[in-house]
Amino acid sequence: MTERPERYRNAIVPHIYVDGASDGIAFYERAFGAMELFRIAHPDGKIMHAEILICGAVIMIGDPDERLYGEPRTLGRCTAGLHIFTDDNATLLRRAVKAGAEEIQPPTNMFYGASSATVRDPFGHVWVLLSWKEDLxxxxxxxxGNALLA
Known part of the structure; x- marks a missing residue:
């Protein structure tokens, strides 16, 4: 198994969703001295995924994706997701679903080097369960990411 990158050294990394994520990044740079690590943007300029560094901690940021972070039934808009790095996301997914979470995405190999599974907990929070496969x-x-969106 490939070790996950040092920037993901913590087991849980926050991922926030901001309408106008570019403006959000600019704000966090001014307000907290954030440093942008990279961004992947749709042709319309909306950010699919970006990462910033604040006080040595990675924060993932992007514009909301209606499928994952839009209006889940009556729970309202989800503005944050939590990424759990685990050696076995399939087992963790089954455990979460058994406990009452809604499966959004089964384990899927992604362009960024991880297998990703996603659930929504009964309170509306999105949890991305990642097993690292390739250090990029x-x-x-x-x-x-940009090649995927092109």
Missing amino acids: DPAEMERR
């Missing part, structure tokens, strides 16, 4: 630097993630 941010520039390669950005290249692959």
Whole structure:
């Protein structure tokens, strides 16, 4: 198994959703001295995924994706997701569903080097369960992500 990148050294990484994520990144740069690591943007400029560094901690940020973070039934808009890095996301997915979470995506190999599974908990929070497969630097993630959107 490939070790996850050092920037994901913590087991849980926050992922926030901001309408106008580009403006959000600019704000976090001004307010907290954030440093942008990379961004993957749709042709219309909306950010699919970006990562910033604040006080040595990675924060993932993007514009909301209606499928995952839009209006889940009556729970309202989800503005944050939590990424759990685990060695076995399929087992963790089954455990979460058994406990009452809604499966959104089964384990799927993604362009950024991880197998990703997603659930929504009964309170409306989105949890992304990641098992790391391939260590990619941010520039390669950005290249692959932009190629996917092209």
